[in-house]
Amino acid sequence: MSTATKGLPGEVLMWVLIFSELAVFGAGLAIFMALRLLDPVGFAEAQLALLPGLAGINTILLITSGFFAAMAVQSPHLARPWLAAAALLGVLFLVIKAYEFQHKAALGISFETHDFFMFYYLLTGFHAAHVVAGIGILVIVGWTKHPAHIETGAQFWHMVDLVWVLLFPVVYLL
Amino acid sequence: MKYETQKIALVYFVVAMALFAVQVLGGLLAGWIYVSPNTLSELLPFNIVRMLHTNSLIVWLLLGFMGAAYFILPEESEQEIHSPTLAYVQLAILVLGTLGVVVTYVFNLFEGNIFLGKEGREFLEQPMWVKIGIVVAALIFLYNVTMTSLKGRKTTITNILLLGLWGLALLFLFAFYNPANLSLDKQYWWYVVHLWVEGVWELIMASILAFLMLKLTGVDREVVEKWLYIIVATALFSGILGTGHHYYWIGTPPYWQWIGSIFSSLEVIPFFGMMAFAFVMVWKGRRDHPNKAALLWALGCATLAFFGAGVWGFLHTLHGVNYYTHGTQITAAHGHLAFFGAYVSLNLAIFSYAMPILRGRDPYNQVLNMASFWLMAGGMTFMTFVLTFAGTVQTHLQRVQGDYFMDVQDQIAVFYWMRFGAGVIVVLGALLFIYAILVPRREIITSGPDSTVAAE
Ligand code: HEM
Numbered sequence: 014m015s016t017a018t019k020g021l022p023g024e025v026l027m028w029v030l031i032f033s034e035l036a037v038f039g040a041g042l043a044i045f046m047a048l049r050l051l052d053p054v055g056f057a058e059a060q061l062a063l064l065p066g067l068a069g070i071n072t073i074l075l076i077t078s079g080f081f082a083a084m085a086v087q088s089p090h091l092a093r094p095w096l097a098a099a100a101l102l103g104v105l106f107l108v109i110k111a112y113e114f115q116h117k118a119a120l121g122i123s124f125e126t127h128d129f130f131m132f133y134y135l136l137t138g139f140h141a142a143h144v145v146a147g148i149g150i151l152v153i154v155g156w157t158k159h160p161a162h163i164e165t166g167a168q169f170w171h172m173v174d175l176v177w178v179l180l181f182p183v184v185y186l187l
Numbered sequence: 188m189k190y191e192t193q194k195i196a197l198v199y200f201v202v203a204m205a206l207f208a209v210q211v212l213g214g215l216l217a218g219w220i221y222v223s224p225n226t227l228s229e230l231l232p233f234n235i236v237r238m239l240h241t242n243s244l245i246v247w248l249l250l251g252f253m254g255a256a257y258f259i260l261p262e263e264s265e266q267e268i269h270s271p272t273l274a275y276v277q278l279a280i281l282v283l284g285t286l287g288v289v290v291t292y293v294f295n296l297f298e299g300n301i302f303l304g305k306e307g308r309e310f311l312e313q314p315m316w317v318k319i320g321i322v323v324a325a326l327i328f329l330y331n332v333t334m335t336s337l338k339g340r341k342t343t344i345t346n347i348l349l350l351g352l353w354g355l356a357l358l359f360l361f362a363f364y365n366p367a368n369l370s371l372d373k374q375y376w377w378y379v380v381h382l383w384v385e386g387v388w389e390l391i392m393a394s395i396l397a398f399l400m401l402k403l404t405g406v407d408r409e410v411v412e413k414w415l416y417i418i419v420a421t422a423l424f425s426g427i428l429g430t431g432h433h434y435y436w437i438g439t440p441p442y443w444q445w446i447g448s449i450f451s452s453l454e455v456i457p458f459f460g461m462m463a464f465a466f467v468m469v470w471k472g473r474r475d476h477p478n479k480a481a482l483l484w485a486l487g488c489a490t491l492a493f494f495g496a497g498v499w500g501f502l503h504t505l506h507g508v509n510y511y512t513h514g515t516q517i518t519a520a521h522g523h524l525a526f527f528g529a530y531v532s533l534n535l536a537i538f539s540y541a542m543p544i545l546r547g548r549d550p551y552n553q554v555l556n557m558a559s560f561w562l563m564a565g566g567m568t569f570m571t572f573v574l575t576f577a578g579t580v581q582t583h584l585q586r587v588q589g590d591y592f593m594d595v596q597d598q599i600a601v602f603y604w605m606r607f608g609a610g611v612i613v614v615l616g617a618l619l620f621i622y623a624i625l626v627p628r629r630e631i632i633t634s635g636p637d638s639t640v641a642a643e
């Protein structure tokens with residue numbers, strides 16, 4: 014009779030979440046690229062205000078962090094240190110991100126400056142919010158230390174990672 | 188009926204159906220005023236009729252949900268309702284409040300009085316004292332159902348149902364916040380209106396549908412629960428930020444145009460999920476339940492909700508489209524089919540399922556009930572098409588060509604006549620439904636001894 018307690022839907026729900034997130038970011042990126050087709054010059058000009066070097070460092074930070082999270086799943090007895098390291102890199106990512114946003118703000122760039130920045134702020138801002146959430150999740154699953162939880166947490170973290178790897182070239186490089 | 192206190196639901200359902208009759212008759216009157224504008228213009232002006240139409244809709248839907256909770260909870264948690272007395276007190280408060288709204292508006296009492304007078308925000312028109320009454324009733328209700336659930340077996344269905352009902356009550360609190368700044372006013376207004384129908388009410392809908400599927404098709408509970416989780420997750424994921432589709436033109440920052448467009452487009456998914464769920468359950472189910480009318484309403488609910496909310500919602504949800512269609516008859520077309528498909532049909536499905544059980548009988552008046560389904564569903568669908576045409580013409584003339592609002596209204600008058608005709612059909616269907624539920628007769632669809640696959 015305990016149907017409600019067994020088989021908690023952690024994994025199913027995480028997959029639903031991941032697909033939903035990918036749909037949202039995918040739609041955002043698709044619209045961004047479509048708008049760029051309509052205004053290639055304006056977009057290229059706006060992009061000059063970005064700091065691709067810092068974003069590159071952030072990419073490396075997140076990929077490394079994803080690797081650490083995977084290690085936490087691989088070696089349960091060392092899960093906590095690996096998770097802590099993954100979360101720490103996440104914090105570093107946010108510090109750099111905050112500097113980047115502050116740099117834009119100092120240039121007087123807002124949502125309304127240009128479509129490019131509308132999407133720059135929306136996409137990377139949403140992503141940064143997910144990094145914050147992801148760090149929280151890593152801390153929680155590190156706390157419970159339950160292998161299934163750690164795996165679910167790592168899944169979320171990989172999704173955050175993946176989204177950045179898609180955002181980075183489209184927003185900063187192309 | 189396994190549990191004595193399920194009887195509470197009977198009274199809720201009867202009151203709900205009485206208000207349902209009032210609601211559709213009010214709609215018909217409003218539709219008549221559209222084509223014959225001087226009707227009752229002194230006694231009962233259009234804005235009051237419209238308010239009665241929409242408010243009685245909301246109130247009877249809520250009474251239906253609450254009745255459904257009182258019916259479902261004992262069965263799911265294997266437990267009598269905590270306090271039947273409180274349940275009746277709660278109903279009395281709600282009925283008193285409803286009468287209060289009607290009297291206050293019809294006679295325009297206490298104009299300007301903050302506590303007693305009209306409030307005038309669509310759907311949230313209730314005077315302050317009625318709002319407080321609603322909150323008190325909601326607290327009683329939540330206390331009652333939560334205690335029942337805590338004492339008994341906790342199932343996914345009851346958990347989600349309670350989550351939806353708690354969310355419903357908490358979000359209503361935003362109705363008390365009424366800032367003078369019109370942009371802010373609208374912003375918070377949608378916290379109630381949108382986050383209700385495209386958020387927490389969807390949880391209620393999914394859980395009641397799940398309960399019906401469990402009973403009517405005999406599919407395993409675990410299968411039902413998997414679906415339920417996925418539907419609920421996608422509903423909340425898309426619906427919360429989907430609120431942005433109301434923040435395009437009210438003075439909120441422009442990023443809402445993109446957030447609203449993207450997230451609200453995803454709102455189609457849970458409605459599609461519910462439709463797929465209902466049909467897959469019936470297809471997989473092995474049970475041939477005698478209550479065919481309830482099954483028809485449940486399937487009709489999932490299907491019409493997908494079209495009304497999902498398809499007709501998506502039609503005008505991208506801000507590039509909504510720029511033209513905002514507040515035209517397209518909105519009214521969507522509003523009608525969405526409310527009817529999702530929440531009216533849901534209630535009529537659970538009434539059809541529960542009433543025979545509550546009265547200790549085999550399913551009765553099945554043919555009449557199913558006929559009423561086709562009348563209402565047909566009438567509503569026709570009304571939706573008519574209003575969609577009207578809205579398309581209106582959008583073109585008014586928003587593209589720039590003609591004056593009233594000139595355009597004259598040109599689309601023919602659609603308003605057809606809407607009235609569709610309304611007559613719907614009202615007939617509604618009255619037939621109420622009759623079929625309240626006046627039991629013997630006739631039932633005979634499933635002969637060897638008809639295990641009758642309706643497949
Ligand atoms: C169960 C069935 C019905 C439901 C769920 C329903 C729901 C609604 C809702 C939600 C609105 C507000 C729409 C908005 O804000 O855009 C509305 C308005 C209205 N309804 Fe209904 N309604 C129903 C039946 C009817 C019927 C039978 C008629 C008869 C013709 C009717 C005529 C109207 C009219 C004239 C308005 C005002 C539209 C305006 O202000 O332009 N409704 N109804």
Ligand code: HEM
Nearest residue numbers: 384432451454496500501503504513514518522525526529
């Ligand atoms: C059962 C669920 C739903 C119900 C009951 C419902 C009902 C309504 C109603 C009554 C209105 C008119 C509100 C007013 O201005 O007075 C409305 C507006 C709107 N709905 Fe829905 N809706 C549902 C789901 C959806 C979905 C899933 C979408 C998008 C995919 C959607 C998109 C919209 C949009 C864009 C508007 C604004 C129309 C305008 O700008 O005038 N709705 N809805």
Ligand SMILES: [Fe+2]
Nearest residue numbers: 381385430432
């Ligand atoms: Fe909405």
